[in-house]
Amino acid sequence: MIDVVCGGQAGDEGKGKIAAYLSYTGNYDYCVRVGGPNAGHTVELDGKSYTLKNIPSGFLNSKTKLVLGAGAYTKTEWLLDEVKKTGTQDRLIIDPYAVLITDEQTAAERGAAHFMNKIGSVGTGLGQAVKERIERRDIKFAKDEPLLKDYIQEVPELLNKCLDKGGNILLEGTQGIKLSLLHGEYPFVTSRDTTASTFLGEAGLGPKSVRDVYVVFKPYVTRVGPGPLEKELTDEKELKVYHTKGHEIGTVSKRLRRVGEFENRAAARALMINGCTKIAITHIDMFPGNDRVKNVKDFTPQAQEFLAQLRALSAQVYPHPKIAIISTGPDMKDTLLL
Ligand code: IMP
Numbered sequence: 227m228i229d230v231v232c233g234g235q236a237g238d239e240g241k242g243k244i245a246a247y248l249s250y251t252g253n254y255d256y257c258v259r260v261g262g263p264n265a266g267h268t269v270e271l272d273g274k275s276y277t278l279k280n281i282p283s284g285f286l287n288s289k290t291k292l293v294l295g296a297g298a299y300t301k302t303e304w305l306l307d308e309v310k311k312t313g314t315q316d317r318l319i320i321d322p323y324a325v326l327i328t329d330e331q332t333a334a335e336r337g338a339a340h341f342m343n344k345i346g347s348v349g350t351g352l353g354q355a356v357k358e359r360i361e362r363r364d365i366k367f368a369k370d371e372p373l374l375k376d377y378i379q380e381v382p383e384l385l386n387k388c389l390d391k392g393g394n395i396l397l398e399g400t401q402g403i404k405l406s407l408l409h410g411e412y413p414f415v416t417s418r419d420t421t422a423s424t425f426l427g428e429a430g431l432g433p434k435s436v437r438d439v440y441v442v443f444k445p446y447v448t449r450v451g452p453g454p455l456e457k458e459l460t461d462e463k464e465l466k467v468y469h470t471k472g473h474e475i476g477t478v479s480k481r482l483r484r485v486g487e488f489e490n491r492a493a494a495r496a497l498m499i500n501g502c503t504k505i506a507i508t509h510i511d512m513f514p515g516n517d518r519v520k521n522v523k524d525f526t527p528q529a530q531e532f533l534a535q536l537r538a539l540s541a542q543v544y545p546h547p548k549i550a551i552i553s554t555g556p557d558m559k560d561t562l563l564l
């Protein structure tokens with residue numbers, strides 16, 4: 227069966243941590259990543275922190291094979307650097323049609339005021355590469371790179387054979403609903419749709435074998451670029467707590483993230499459009515007094531109130547998911563399973 231992890235806000239909800247936790251504790255044969263290197267995922271275990279923009283966050287489970295689908299975009303040197311850092315040479319698999327972003331594409335994006343100033347692009351070259359792919363230009367695919375030849379395999383065939391044998395796959399999405407090209411806050415969006423069905427298509431998987439769709443939320447919303455935030459925080463002192471304790475600094479962009487209050491409308495759309503079956507919450511420790519609390523009943527009233535609000539919301543939105551995972555600190559082990 228397939229489990230999918232999606233973002234319910236504007237990216238940086240902590241999908242990396244949730245995917246790492248699921249993969250570490252679950253028996254997935256494959257952990258698949260799609261999307262571009264504009265999305266950074268942070269995974270922390272026993273004090274060691276990994277910032278990844280190419281390798282799937284499920285790498286901490288050494289039994290899980292790691293896959294980049296045809297809808298993945300990366301850069302050869304960034305990818306190989308992460309392969310080395312994570313020691314995953316022996317279990318990385320890349321679809322021949324995953325795209326390798328060229329230096330020219332990165333430079334073109336960084337030189338374009340439209341991308342950088344109006345949209346607030348991260349500047350990895352993803353948008354430019356997607357644009358050239360749509361125009362059917364002569365772009366670079368993984369199959370064209372001799373340095374990656376040992377990793378190339380037919381991904382859709384591999385994954386579907388795994389399902390046929392009763393195996394399990396974790397599909398890690400990138401960004402969140404507010405950044406979806408189709409369902410987000412256009413034009414302040416990324417260059418792809420960022421919902422579960424698209425992630426499946428980008429990996430070469432159909433919807434029939436999906437077991438759970440996890441949507442990840444923080445109790446507040448952040449944005450690294452321009453675009454709507456319903457109730458943005460402006461108090462410098464308050465913001466500082468998010469930027470320090472909450473680590474709300476772009477993993478790839480290094481920009482201080484803007485912060486706003488939790489948005490019910492975006493959350494409801496995320497549950498609905500992704501067909502969410504399980505909700506995961508991260509950063510509950512940003513409500514003072516909830517650091518590494520081991521039991522939900524010991525959460526502070528403020529945190530309890532947030533959970534109650536989210537439960538009430540999901541009771542109103544099909545398919546009425548339950549809160550399944552709550553993260554109480556940055557380490558992968560600071561996680562409660564409900
Ligand atoms: P682009 O995808 O780099 O063009 O960026 C488009 C918008 O999405 C900008 O506002 C970015 O800051 C934002 N964005 C892109 N990727 C991420 C991400 O992984 N997390 C948060 N924001 C992102």
Ligand code: MG
Pocket residue numbers: 237238265266267477
């Ligand atoms: Mg991120």
